[in-house]
Amino acid sequence: GAVVSQHPSWVICKSGTSVKIECRSLDFQATTMFWYRQFPKQSLMLMATSNEGSKATYEQGVEKDKFLINHASLTLSTLTVTSAHPEDSSFYICSARIGLAGGPSGTDTQYFGPGTRLTVL
């Protein structure tokens, strides 16, 4: 099946630094990638939807200047947590959608990356 990778799998950083997380679709082209955040014992929460070659669409309450998303190619999206603070510590997961951009959503298949655990000290 389709494989999505994330790098790094975990990162520890000091408060105030920026951290970049990569999400790659390894054997398919993903027109759309999604970024989620999951706090301990909570469900996944969508942060933003990233379409190749266009600006990401952020969910309400997610600061676009803090969580920079770049979807430069059909196989790579990056999430940069700028000026990270301890409250940004979380598990970040991306997913990639196989399907035609703008096509019927019922035909979507999303494949999830393994996640990146961010700890901000």
Place this chain on the structure above:
Amino acid sequence: KNEVEQSPQNLTAQEGEFITINCSYSVGISALHWLQQHPGGGIVSLFMLSSGKKKHGRLIATINIQEKHSSLHITASHPRDSAVYICAHISNFGNEKLTFGTGTRLTIIP
């Protein structure tokens, strides 16, 4: 109230038991996913279905669109099935966002 409700929240069973996890939702949907999240955090998509029933190995997923209800069954459960199982739906409203349930933590005891 969460749009997607799962039950039970936690389930512990003996190896070999038949497992059922339920998912109810409140809006019209175009498709529903069942996902498995292991302790390390990685998520695997088990099923995507919009009607009827799907089977893969020991896993069976069913959905009743009229009743807005889906179930995930595991036959002959095994300790390696221990994980959090999450249902998530794509609404009928034309966007492609997934709305997630809170998950069911399954523990299978040898």
